[in-house]
Amino acid sequence: MARVWRFEDDVNTDLIIPARYNQTTDSRELAQAVFCEARPEFASAVQPGDIIVAGENFGCGSSREHAAIAIKAAGVSAVIAKSFARIFHRNAVNIGLAVLECAEPIDHIFDGDEVEFSLERGEFRKLSTSEVVVTLPLPEFLQKVIRAGGIVPFLREHDVSELIA
Amino acid sequence: MGTLVEEIIGRKVGRAVTPGEIHLVDIDYMMTHDNTTPLAIKAWREIGKPIFDKQRIVIHFDHAYPAPNLKAATAQKEILDFIRAEGISNFFTQGICHQVMIEEGFIRPGGVVIGGDSHTNTQGAFACLGLGFGSSEIGASWVTGKTWLRVPETLLVTLNGTLSPGVTAKDVMIAVLGQLSASGARGMSVEFNGSLIRSLPMHERIVFANMSTELGAKCGLIAADETTLSFLEDLVEIPSHLEEIHPENPVYAKTVTLDVSQLAPQVACHPRVDTVRPIGELSEVPIDEVFIGTCTNGRYEDLEQAALLLRGRRVHRFTRTIVTPASNKIYERAMRDGLIQIFLDAGCTIGIPGCGACIGRHGGLLGPGERAFTTMNRNFTGRMGSPEAEIYLGSPLAAAATAINGKITDPRVYLLTEENYGTSMAV
Numbered sequence: 001m002a003r004v005w006r007f008e009d010d011v012n013t014d015l016i017i018p019a020r021y022n023q024t025t026d027s028r029e030l031a032q033a034v035f036c037e038a039r040p041e042f043a044s045a046v047q048p049g050d051i052i053v054a055g056e057n058f059g060c061g062s063s064r065e066h067a068a069i070a071i072k073a074a075g076v077s078a079v080i081a082k083s084f085a086r087i088f089h090r091n092a093v094n095i096g097l098a099v100l101e102c103a104e105p106i107d108h109i110f111d112g113d114e115v116e117f118s119l120e121r122g123e124f125r126k127l128s129t130s131e132v133v134v135t136l137p138l139p140e141f142l143q144k145v146i147r148a149g150g151i152v153p154f155l156r157e158h159d160v161s162e163l164i165a
Numbered sequence: 166m167g168t169l170v171e172e173i174i175g176r177k178v179g180r181a182v183t184p185g186e187i188h189l190v191d192i193d194y195m196m197t198h199d200n201t202t203p204l205a206i207k208a209w210r211e212i213g214k215p216i217f218d219k220q221r222i223v224i225h226f227d228h229a230y231p232a233p234n235l236k237a238a239t240a241q242k243e244i245l246d247f248i249r250a251e252g253i254s255n256f257f258t259q260g261i262c263h264q265v266m267i268e269e270g271f272i273r274p275g276g277v278v279i280g281g282d283s284h285t286n287t288q289g290a291f292a293c294l295g296l297g298f299g300s301s302e303i304g305a306s307w308v309t310g311k312t313w314l315r316v317p318e319t320l321l322v323t324l325n326g327t328l329s330p331g332v333t334a335k336d337v338m339i340a341v342l343g344q345l346s347a348s349g350a351r352g353m354s355v356e357f358n359g360s361l362i363r364s365l366p367m368h369e370r371i372v373f374a375n376m377s378t379e380l381g382a383k384c385g386l387i388a389a390d391e392t393t394l395s396f397l398e399d400l401v402e403i404p405s406h407l408e409e410i411h412p413e414n415p416v417y418a419k420t421v422t423l424d425v426s427q428l429a430p431q432v433a434c435h436p437r438v439d440t441v442r443p444i445g446e447l448s449e450v451p452i453d454e455v456f457i458g459t460c461t462n463g464r465y466e467d468l469e470q471a472a473l474l475l476r477g478r479r480v481h482r483f484t485r486t487i488v489t490p491a492s493n494k495i496y497e498r499a500m501r502d503g504l505i506q507i508f509l510d511a512g513c514t515i516g517i518p519g520c521g522a523c524i525g526r527h528g529g530l531l532g533p534g535e536r537a538f539t540t541m542n543r544n545f546t547g548r549m550g551s552p553e554a555e556i557y558l559g560s561p562l563a564a565a566a567t568a569i570n571g572k573i574t575d576p577r578v579y580l581l582t583e584e585n586y587g588t589s590m591a592v
Contacts, residue, residue, distance in 0.1 A: 009348075010347055010437070012545050014545040014546065014547050014548050015545070015546065015547075018548075018552075019524045019525050019526055019548070020525060020526050022200060023200075023229075023234075023236040023237055023240060023526075025203045025204050025207055037546065037547050037552040038546075056348055056351075057348035057351055057381055060348065060381055061283065061543065062282075062283050063201065063280075063282055063283040063285075063297040063298060063299055064200070064201070064299075065201070065204050065299035065300045065301060066204075068299070069204075083348070083351060085348075085351065085381060086351070086381070086383055087283060087297050087299060090298065090299060090302065091299035091301070091302075094299055094301045094302050094305075139187070141187070141313070150301065151301055151302055151305045152208050152211045152212055152301060152304075152305065153211075155212045155305050155309070156212055156213060156214075160305075160308075160309035161189065163189070163313060164187055164188075164189055164313055
């Protein structure tokens with residue numbers, strides 16, 4: 001069982017992690033500062049496996065990879081949104097954080113909802129109502145990167161030309 | 166063939182491309198700065214393979230330079246160790262990365278530059294495909310020299326008409342943001358064209374490419390014409406031959422047309438870039454800090470416009486006013502031409518060339534409850550320090566007028582009194 005952390009549209013990288021916390025590459029330190037101003041309770045209350053469900057344009061703003069790292073290191077298993085800002089989406093894939101676009105409305109999903117999430121099937125089920133939310137599959141080459149654990153482990157084992165074969 | 170982004174990617178891969186296709190593309194330069202280099206180094210080390218071409222790596226210290234605290238100092242020392250050990254020659258500490266990339270001749274029409282900074286889009290003003298990337302992928306590109314790109318759809322923004330006095334490229338771009346919203350071009354290439362764009366000098370074209378990021382765009386591009394080429398040729402010795410690049414038989418996913426002739430100065434209100442109002446509607450909002458600078462509006466001509474209003478006047482005594490030239494070259498010229506003296510006489514503080522107060526780590530942080538009027542491109546909550554502070558965005562002219570009056574002020578109030586307005590200064 002996982003908990004939903006619900007966010008609205010246009011969650012920007014300064015809300016995910018303000019610039020002054022980006023002076024480290026230590027993922028545990030970044031995880032402690034995640035959403036520190038927007039949702040001060042998040043970092044201490046989030047449990048491994050929880051998911052973020054958000055509206056349009058999640059992760060807009062800066063190119064800072066710290067934002068994706070902080071979310072992953074906090075234990076979040078996937079970010080599911082109506083849409084993503086392009087650099088955040090790329091960053092998440094590159095560090096092996098699942099980022100999935102919803103195929104259907106999520107207006108009935110609320111903060112604190114208890115759900116069962118399956119990365120394999122790309123869907124989650126709201127326990128109270130048994131409603132299922134399905135996500136759109138990522139392009140195959142990005143799934144390869146996520147399966148490898150990110151762009152770094154992928155390139156350790158493969159040549160870049162194998163990415164788009 | 167196609168829109169500007171299709172032209173540029175098509176030239177790189179040697180055939181016509183269409184939106185939706187994924188290509189592996191050769192990168193001309195991979196840029197990072199003090200904030201994004203450490204994670205790139207970490208990724209490169211973990212991959213454990215040699216650097217493909219050291220000449221293509223460009224590293225800048227601009228976000229917090231010289232280091233304002235021990236953490237930044239430690240990180241910069243570690244970057245320097247890497248630069249020395251690997252023999253990276255393209256290392257710069259003379260201003261904002263996007264400006265220094267232009268000044269040092271890394272930018273040319275048809276080029277592909279990826280940068281560990283979301284405003285790498287700036288280079289689109291030269292029909293150079295500038296793309297913001299995260300650090301790990303840049304560290305990966307040090308090894309591969311390539312990146313995958315999805316050919317984006319193109320949104321054409323046609324801007325026609327003539328700007329009235331006191332209205333600048335920044336006001337037009339803020340109006341475009343108000344119309345299209347912060348996700349209005351999400352993942353797309355935005356192409357700016359029209360009689361206004363074609364008439365503008367490079368420092369004003371740059372504002373559109375730079376703030377295409379705020380539309381959520383992948384890139385913001387402007388055709389490379391005579392203006393582009395003569396600007397680049399005057400700047401530095403460009404080794405290779407420069408070519409004009411124009412869209413050819415383009416198909417646009419969406420088009421927007423705006424006539425700017427009646428436009429008033431515009432302000433993006435805290436905390437969203439797309440909450441836009443004409444400046445006259447905000448005239449009673451008191452301002453604690455004015456910040457003139459950044460990759461959007463820290464160029465010589467921007468400072469010249471601010472100086473036009475500040476000459477012979479003083480800034481409000483409770484409005485600290487910081488002027489931060491985008492680069493040392495701009496600083497030097499502003500000093501030579503007397504602009505710095507005008508700012509000092511007016512009671513301004515001159516910042517160290519670089520990103521300055523824009524990233525909220527040094528050079529003019531905001532305290533709780535304070536309100537800033539800046540020439541930046543972003544006004545997110547907490548961006549400049551306290552999450553309880555507010556940020557308003559506008560042009561250098563509006564920022565100067567606001568600094569004098571201590572509250573948000575239409576620059577035309579002061580411009581009307583400038584006898585030489587419109588003759589000696591190109592506004």
